[in-house]
Amino acid sequence: MQKVSTLSIDLAKNVFQLLGVDSQGHPCLSKRLSRSKLKEAIINLPPCEIVMEACASSHFWGRACLAAGHQVNLIPAQHVTPFVRGNKNDKNDCLAIYEASRRPNIRFVPVKTEQQQAVLILHRMRERVLSARTACINQTRSLLLEFGIDIPQSYSKFKQELRELLTHSLQPAVLLMISEVYDELTHFERKIHLLDDLFKQENTRSEAAQIIQSIPGIVLINTSAFVASIDKGQAFKSGKEFAVWLGLTPSQYASGNTNRLGSITKRGDGYLRKQLIHGARTVVTHASKKDDDLSRWITALKQRRGHNKAVVATAHRLARLMWILLQKNESYQPQYTQQGAVHHV
Structure with a gap:
């Protein structure tokens, strides 16, 4: 156990598979432990990186590992599946989790409180x-x-x-x-x-809740869901990355000189996406009654692309706006260009 640099754990209900890898990338530990034995092993293991698949009970075990002084990385399940080699078994799953954690540009799931x-x-x-x-x-x-x-x-x-x-x-x-x-x-x-x-x-x-709730279309339920899921958006590098995670960006097919954009990907948390689109639908419905920059942009988009596409595009823009405001720690304030302000007066 002293040589372990990275510990990969395949989570289950009662029996857990462990794979320990040293700093050179060589396997140095392979064990199957019960639930009680796993808790003991985590506490006795010297501080290291622990990687797990983001699935049922992963946040509980993530908190237990953090409390024991380890670094924890939870990997989305869809990023682990491509690395499973051979037959489907716990040892191969453990190896796949480790290999997925070594890939660049993998976005880990923050451990929830x-x-x-x-x-x-x-x-x-x-x-x-x-x-x-x-x-x-x-x-x-x-x-x-x-x-x-x-x-x-x-x-x-x-x-x-x-x-x-x-x-x-x-x-x-x-x-x-x-x-x-x-x-x-x-x-x-x-x-x-x-x-x-x-x-x-x-x-x-929650301070983050007050910021999110100031955004048009984001009400009580939406605010609570987003704060509980993303906190202050620290897991994302940009608002665009956050919108991609929500599945609000178009799917792409590109090969050679061919580049086609399809419908939205619908990746990520479907519940958050649904709540955001419901909020955006309200904003689009009432946009024609307002004269701020966002409302005028929505009205023009609705005339060009239709109601439903304007709703999804507005949800995408609200998601990016949410991330920006959380990073700046500022509440939303309607913006008016000079032309819009004159018209508003």
Whole structure:
């Protein structure tokens, strides 16, 4: 264990494969350890670089390794797969993780704190509640159609219609279903309001949250998700790199003199990208009512390229703007050119 310069760990639930490599790049350790033995080995190992795949429980083990004085690098799973040689087994996976960590231009995943992961858990809970609520509404609408009752898709109108249907003369089973669904929706609302209050409390304690929330289209939920995921954006070298990580840049096919750009790559965290695009959609919708530089740029882009492309382009610009403001530690201030300022007056 004294010669280990880099330790590669293939994470699992109960049995972990370890590969130790010395400073010359030669393997000097190969072990399979249980969960309890792994904790002991990490504590007793002299400080070194520990590399792992960014997967389930990787942030927990990353924090444990940092506490023991090691340097930790988490590698995105898609960058490890190309280096797996031979059959799929734990030893080959360990070797692939090590080889991927040696490649230049690999962007490592920052180890999240317990607080960050706790906030992201709340986001997953909220998504599950929204999904359950949507499923409940869709099933209820389809069942009521069997009795000739067509309810609008709007949530507020849907709940209002249910309340009115309780006073109608319908089959007892139908009235029971409507009553149960109404109570279920009320329960979902209480859960959502509770989670939103928790997000609000977290945002008030974070300086980064105050900066992000000042950006147009970035509201309570978006702010909480981004702060818990990227903190102050220290893992990215530029706003462009951040937008690429979010999957908001076009895919490229280039060969010889051929260079084609396609739709956005949709790489990275789909939840963050979805929240940002929802926020951008609001900004695009209201851009024509404002006269700052960003709104005028959006309005011109919408006229040239259409609404949907303007939404994605605006999300890309908001992502870059978010990174810049986090690095400068400044809140967003609308900008007006001289021409725009005169028109605004």
